[in-house]
Amino acid sequence: MQYSLILHSSFFISMTIDEYILQHIDDEGDYLKALYRDTHLKLLYPRMASGHLQGRMLKMFVKMIRPHRILEIGTYSGYSALCLAEGLPEDGMLYTFEINDEQEDFTRPWLEGSEYANKIKLYIGDALQLVPQLGITFDLAFIDGDKRKYVDYYEMVLSNLSDGGYIIADNTLWDNHVLEEHPRNNDLQTIGIKAFNEHVAHDTRVEKVILPLRDGLTIIHKK
């Protein structure tokens, strides 16, 4: 009885903290609220969208880092793209890549209808193939694509990143599955994220921290 009360109260407290945080940070605004709702109404896997807290965090990172060119791998419904673009200066540009061509009909109108449309270029295709062809050096990259390919994204991004540039990688705690010593052989996403975390941890070209925000955000600074 005692135990279930403790469980219940800690669950209650953590819910309250999440709500408390959202009530004490900047509002996401009506446009992002509507996009988040539309994502949940019309798309599969709406949990993939960044949402209120992470979206404000991404905008804040852009304000702090002051990049001119941002790369995003994994646009999905465009929620994080809009938050990244919101933080950019007038002459800044976000290049966002989405491999799933069925996503375009939903996402392009949301990006083009926003007040940041002139700061966003949406590409449909595999970022691993398309980004090196652009010949652009980025100041900040947000990696949020296929979890099995994070090491490949990382190496590709690092060679297209300015010295002193930053990478933010999402989902790097993967619902705490990273703690599994021996993930199932077919759990390629957990295996991919663990390989990425090991790879970055031992990479002397960069400085890195992991923030336990939402599903884990790794912030990487290229020396």
Ligand SMILES: C[S@@+](CC[C@H](N)C(=O)[O-])C[C@H]1O[C@@H](n2cnc3c(N)ncnc32)[C@H](O)[C@@H]1O
């Ligand atoms: C987690 S969702 C992105 C969510 C979005 N960044 C947000 O926070 O609102 C991951 C997306 O990456 C896309 N994706 C996977 N592999 C990719 C690749 N190689 N290049 C571009 N997009 C990719 C998937 O189709 C999916 O829509």
